[in-house]
Amino acid sequence: MSRLAARQNFVTDARNVSHADPCVSDLVIHHMPGHFIRRLQQVAVRLFVARVGLDMTPVQFAALAAAAQRPRIDQARLSALIGYDRATIGGVIGRLESRGWLARSASSVDRRVKLVRITPAGRKALSRALPAVSALQETLMESLDAAERKRFERLCLKILAHHLG
Amino acid sequence: MSRLAARQNFVTDARNVSHADPCVSDLVIHHMPGHFIRRLQQVAVRLFVARVGLDMTPVQFAALAAAAQRPRIDQARLSALIGYDRATIGGVIGRLESRGWLARSASSVDRRVKLVRITPAGRKALSRALPAVSALQETLMESLDAAERKRFERLCLKILAHHLG
DNA sequence: TCCATATTGAATGTATGCATACGAAATAGT
DNA sequence: ACTATTTCGTATGCATACATTCAATATGGA
Numbered sequence: 001m002s003r004l005a006a007r008q009n010f011v012t013d014a015r016n017v018s019h020a021d022p023c024v025s026d027l028v029i030h031h032m033p034g035h036f037i038r039r040l041q042q043v044a045v046r047l048f049v050a051r052v053g054l055d056m057t058p059v060q061f062a063a064l065a066a067a068a069q070r071p072r073i074d075q076a077r078l079s080a081l082i083g084y085d086r087a088t089i090g091g092v093i094g095r096l097e098s099r100g101w102l103a104r105s106a107s108s109v110d111r112r113v114k115l116v117r118i119t120p121a122g123r124k125a126l127s128r129a130l131p132a133v134s135a136l137q138e139t140l141m142e143s144l145d146a147a148e149r150k151r152f153e154r155l156c157l158k159i160l161a162h163h164l165g
Numbered sequence: 166m167s168r169l170a171a172r173q174n175f176v177t178d179a180r181n182v183s184h185a186d187p188c189v190s191d192l193v194i195h196h197m198p199g200h201f202i203r204r205l206q207q208v209a210v211r212l213f214v215a216r217v218g219l220d221m222t223p224v225q226f227a228a229l230a231a232a233a234q235r236p237r238i239d240q241a242r243l244s245a246l247i248g249y250d251r252a253t254i255g256g257v258i259g260r261l262e263s264r265g266w267l268a269r270s271a272s273s274v275d276r277r278v279k280l281v282r283i284t285p286a287g288r289k290a291l292s293r294a295l296p297a298v299s300a301l302q303e304t305l306m307e308s309l310d311a312a313e314r315k316r317f318e319r320l321c322l323k324i325l326a327h328h329l330g
Numbered sequence: 331t332c333c334a335t336a337t338t339g340a341a342t343g344t345a346t347g348c349a350t351a352c353g354a355a356a357t358a359g360t
Numbered sequence: 361a362c363t364a365t366t367t368c369g370t371a372t373g374c375a376t377a378c379a380t381t382c383a384a385t386a387t388g389g390a
Contacts, residue, residue, distance in 0.1 A: 111385060134197075152320045
């Protein structure tokens, strides 16, 4: 039987296995790339919260960094740039605006567009967070040596290029 | 100047770069492992929605699969097994219970515990979803050859083992 | 010019995801 | 036996994440 077929039958098979030996800890999902990708993301977010604190979320950092590097960018372009949904980023920017870290202004060229810019306070918050975020990336990869990190990055980018490119 | 120090100064440096050349598309976050891990997770979820449909979410699938392989598991063990927060899984199981795919019953041994079991309808839903989810994993990795997939998996697991213990 | 189409930001609704806190219940230590 | 601690499920609050819908506005083509 093929591996795929075996997986597809796990519902009936696994029940027997489970009854015979309840201590088997090997779930189907544990063999799936999707599972450990999600776990990686989970680890990264936890690390972010631990290092940067609850003062700023990962998305907020991304939005802030993007606004800092792209003065007068509109929301749609900003969301595309950092890879988030337009609807999500509206709320994110709203919260950042409430905290005085970003400001929105209507475009004089296109009246649908709202231009986003970072405030001095936002720039200050970003400066405070950036060292922690940079160090965090190092920690995230610390179990890999230089060659492995490069390999991991290349593989990630290859997968992403295939699905996003 | 070290690479880290260079990054830490991007806020002031990048502003000048940005003013000098607004067309630079290279954001700081694009070099961070945390960023493309999040993008990978995003791609995986999109693929899940595209293949399995809005009928079931990734967490719901994981919970359903875990309940199928572990009859009479309690919520805390189930959440630990699939790597989710206890509070989150409460809601997930609640929704699955509403749809008649899972059932909860009080434990006779420990009165705090609620035992979760999959229903025949849930087993049927799982059987329907599993082929799609398995095939999805293949699609997710399709840009990598066999050796690269193995390498990618090993690197992911190495990082996870380091951070999750 | 007029109109079909596309785009922008917002609103809505559903489902995570997790920190925090809480009551109920079990357990460990004395 | 008594108590301090832990654990379980739940509730609350906040912040994503995204599909869908909508009004306002731009834009391209006839």
